[in-house]
Amino acid sequence: MKIVLDHREMSFFADQYRAQGKTIGFVPTMGALHAGHLSLLEAAKKACDISVMSIFVNPTQFAPHEDFAKYPRPFEQDCRLASEAGCDILFAPEKKELYPEGFSTFIKVEGLSEALCGGSRPDHFRGVATIVCKLINIVKAHKAVFGQKDAQQAIILKRMACDLNMTCAIVVAPTLRLEDGLAMSSRNNYLSSAERNAAAFIYKGLQRARELHEQGERQAHVLKQAIQAVYAQTNVFAVEYVEIVNTTDLQALAELKGATLVAVACRTGETHTRLIDNIVLGGSL
Numbered sequence: 001m002k003i004v005l006d007h008r009e010m011s012f013f014a015d016q017y018r019a020q021g022k023t024i025g026f027v028p029t030m031g032a033l034h035a036g037h038l039s040l041l042e043a044a045k046k047a048c049d050i051s052v053m054s055i056f057v058n059p060t061q062f063a064p065h066e067d068f069a070k071y072p073r074p075f076e077q078d079c080r081l082a083s084e085a086g087c088d089i090l091f092a093p094e095k096k097e098l099y100p101e102g103f104s105t106f107i108k109v110e111g112l113s114e115a116l117c118g119g120s121r122p123d124h125f126r127g128v129a130t131i132v133c134k135l136i137n138i139v140k141a142h143k144a145v146f147g148q149k150d151a152q153q154a155i156i157l158k159r160m161a162c163d164l165n166m167t168c169a170i171v172v173a174p175t176l177r178l179e180d181g182l183a184m185s186s187r188n189n190y191l192s193s194a195e196r197n198a199a200a201f202i203y204k205g206l207q208r209a210r211e212l213h214e215q216g217e218r219q220a221h222v223l224k225q226a227i228q229a230v231y232a233q234t235n236v237f238a239v240e241y242v243e244i245v246n247t248t249d250l251q252a253l254a255e256l257k258g259a260t261l262v263a264v265a266c267r268t269g270e271t272h273t274r275l276i277d278n279i280v281l282g283g284s285l
Contacts, residue, residue: 001083003090007097007138010052013089014140022049026141026168028132031055032072036176036184038085040145043173045086052139053082054091056098060106061127072186091139098134106130109156109163115250116152116243116263117276128153129160141168149175149183151261151278154285155250172285175277177203183277190273198236199275202266205230205242206279209262213281218256220244227264237275240265247285259283 004010017024025044029037037053045051055078062068075092082090106126112118113125136144146154151172158170176184181203182196191199205227212226227242245252247259263278 001087001090005092007093010091010138017050023142024048024050024052024140026139026144027053028135029053029055030057031078032074032186033078033081034184036147039176040147040173041085041087044145047143050088052089052091053087054135056093058127058131060130061124063121107133109159112156112159112250117265125156129156132157136168143169143171145171145173147175148172148285151285187273190271192270195236195268195270198234201230201234202275202277206262210279220253237266237268240267
């Protein structure tokens with residue numbers, strides 16, 4: 001596995017691969033790798049000839065009060081995991097490589113960025129869209145793979161790629177879960193023991209919605225009430241939102257027709273960790 005720190009060197013390797021007729025699969029991450037990240041890498045390896053994973057804790061997607069400073073950065077461990085998983089290139093630029101002095105250009109996908117998580121994180125998706133666009137341009141990827149856990153992010157990036165006529169395809173891979181259903185996330189490491197146990201209720205609520213949908217229920221308010229009833233069984237976390245929306249424009253639905261995103265966000269009381277999760281009913285992203 002090559003470890004590349006300079007963006008010009010990364011683009012040089014990408015040009016070489018493309019000249020050889022090879023396709024490049026890309027997995028952008030902020031590090032603190034876990035099995036979920038490695039499943040995305042596996043999907044990229046299956047889809048393309050060359051696999052590239054980036055590690056960059058992107059400052060522009062964090063609000064001033066969020067956890068940028070304490071975000072885990074176990075770089076040596078990440079390198080080992082990526083290498084063992086068969087990654088061809090690990091791209092790990094420093095901030096100055098991606099945000100040089102005088103940087104002032106950002107990408108914002110209007111409408112989609114204000115929905116769901118955008119309500120409490122107003123500039124988050126502007127930072128995400130900007131960094132992903134930059135990384136895709138540097139890596140010159142044919143396909144970029146993201147997890148369904150971050151469904152809103154994936155929908156926004158698909159819109160960005162379409163609107164900007166990008167040739168890179170945005171691929172959405174299934175959410176990888178722990179044994180009790182909790183979606184894998186680097187932020188799970190912040191949870192106290194009590195929070196970790198209660199966090200299993202997040203997916204249980206979504207499962208209840210799936211059960212009702214399979215039984216024929218199509219009214220959004222009924223599914224939302226069922227999810228909230230599950231969450232009411234614990235006081236360890238507070239619910240930020242439970243929303244049922246269209247998978248293309250993230251508009252709220254009264255009745256489910258076709259592919260529908262059921263998305264939730266919660267924040268724990270002790271460590272104030274924000275956890276998100278979702279399922280798609282009646283289709284896929």
